[in-house]
Amino acid sequence: MAHIKAGKTTRGNRDSISKRLGIKMYAGEKTLPGNILIRQRGTRYHAGLNTYYGNDFTIHAKIAGVVAYGKKYGKTTVSVVTV
Numbered sequence: 001m002a003h004i005k006a007g008k009t010t011r012g013n014r015d016s017i018s019k020r021l022g023i024k025m026y027a028g029e030k031t032l033p034g035n036i037l038i039r040q041r042g043t044r045y046h047a048g049l050n051t052y053y054g055n056d057f058t059i060h061a062k063i064a065g066v067v068a069y070g071k072k073y074g075k076t077t078v079s080v081v082t083v
Contacts, residue, residue, distance in 0.1 A: 031066070049081070065081050
């Protein structure tokens with residue numbers, strides 16, 4: 001008989017928990033100091049004016065203001081500007 005009647009579950013059949021990466025605040029949104037702007041792995045986006053990197057490349061706001069995105073030397077930067 002070439003049928004499989006009852007098989008065990010495979011070893012590598014588990015899925016990892018998603019890390020919820022990505023942009024958390026878009027251009028034009030108001031932000032406060034310490035707010036997370038982007039969660040990322042590596043430097044896909046670069047910290048611009050009034051922002052800083054966390055230990056895992058997360059970009060945070062330094063001051064209260066409005067989020068702005070731009071390009072500098074071909075790289076996408078995230079900044080916080082005062083209004």
